[in-house]
Amino acid sequence: MRLVIIGGGILGTAHAWAAIARGHEVVQLEREREARGATVRNFGLVWVSGRAAGELALTLRSRELWEEIGGRVAGVGFRPAGSITLARTPAELAVAEAAAAGATATDRGFTLLEPDQVRALNPALRGKYLAGLHCSTDAAVESRQALPALRAHMAASGRYTFHEGTEARSVLDTGSGAVVVDDQGRRHEADLVVHCPGAAHSGLTRELAGELPVRRVRLQMMQTAPLDEPLTTAIADGDSFRYYPGFAGAEVDSLAAEQSQTATAAEHKMQLLCVQRLHGGLTIGDTHEYTEPFAFDVDEAPYEHLTEVTEELLGRKLPPVVRRWAGVYSQSVDPDALVTRVRADTNVWVVTGPGGRGMTLGPALGEQTADQLGL
Ligand SMILES: Cc1cc2nc3c(=O)[nH]c(=O)nc-3n(C[C@H](O)[C@H](O)[C@H](O)COP(=O)(O)OP(=O)(O)OC[C@H]3O[C@@H](n4cnc5c(N)ncnc54)[C@H](O)[C@@H]3O)c2cc1C
Secondary structure, three states: EEEEEEEHHHHHHHHHHHHHHOOOOEEEOOOOOOOOOOOOOOEEEEOOOOOHHHHHHHHHHHHHHHHHHHHOHHHHOOOOOEEEEEEOOOHHHHHHHHOOOOOOOOHHOEEEEEEHHHHHHHHOOOOOEEEEEEEEEOOEEEEHHHHHHHHHHHHOOEEEEEEEOOEEEEEEEHHHOOEEOOOOOEEEEEEEEEEOOOOOOHHHHHHHOOOEEEEEEEEEEEOOOOOOOOOOEEEEOOOOOHHHHHHHHHHHHHHHHHHOOOOOHHHOOOHHHHHOOOOEEEEEEEEOOOOOOOOOOOOHHHHHHHHHHHHHOOOOOOOEEEEEEEEEEEEEEEOOOOEEEEEOOOOOEEEEEEEHHHHHHHHHHHHHHHHHHOO
């Protein structure tokens, strides 16, 4: 079959990857010169630890696919580094203890570590905390270099073409297939069209699928200059327990009731996630904003909070912050929907809304669509 895939982020690229792997021909269109949506703005965390139990099987499958892809495409920068979520209060420690004793702890690779065990695993963590929840299945990829690396690998099949700077403007279903017309008037014929627009819910997406059950979420991020030592695992703070459904339970309810979050963290719905890039810098975030219109500039207070918490955990000054940015992802409003997959016409599908787990789930979602469409 010949597929036209619209959107050059991880969902479009993972769908292209799955189709190429099954022997099909793919033409992929990206309206920018290089994808610049959520995929290149994220942490690159393949995050198993906090996923709800119902999502665990697909999450672990995706992690397995990332590892496989990383073994074939070095540019993806896959590393199975794991993560440590650091508890700084008794209420956070109670959540970590419950998680380490939970029914899915073995599948996730959870172990509760004393401070000296944390430091043995990740010597850069010389700061203040009561314990660490190690998750051995968490991993990371290099988001800003993964997409071109994946495309170069697919191009070697001779069955893949990428059109950069090409916006899809309309899709006409012909009954036996479909035609995508781009903004240069070119017509791309296909047996099947998969539109993966990310957070672009208006324009072509609305024309094809109407109002989807998705919302947009905006996050603030930053990156430091290289740290002069390795951060051997990704790290998270106890505020992350509040946001990941996998930790939900009486202990998180007590944590919420305790109101120990700082005013800035509460106002901006913050958690700390931090991962070291291959070049040594630290990618640190994040905030969550749900009400549109979103600000076009970034607020300074969350950055002060992130710096303070990271320095407390590392027990040292951070290298200077060299970049700050914001990103927007598309999230399905039904918390049980891992993604929103809508058949817009006989041969036209729209796939978006993986929320804050799209980088993690991308490969498995591409595989799932290919299975469902019988590719
Ligand atoms: C700050 C931030 C941090 C995150 N961290 C993580 C993380 O660590 N781990 C994780 O699992 N997830 C994370 N996420 C979520 C994850 O990044 C997203 O779920 C995922 O990248 C979505 O991929 P996508 O391909 O759907 O969208 P995008 O990456 O936004 O790509 C969509 C692409 O489609 C293109 N496009 C749209 N319309 C057209 C058109 N008509 N014609 C041509 N091209 C078009 C756009 O230009 C864009 O490049 C994070 C998100 C953000 C914002």
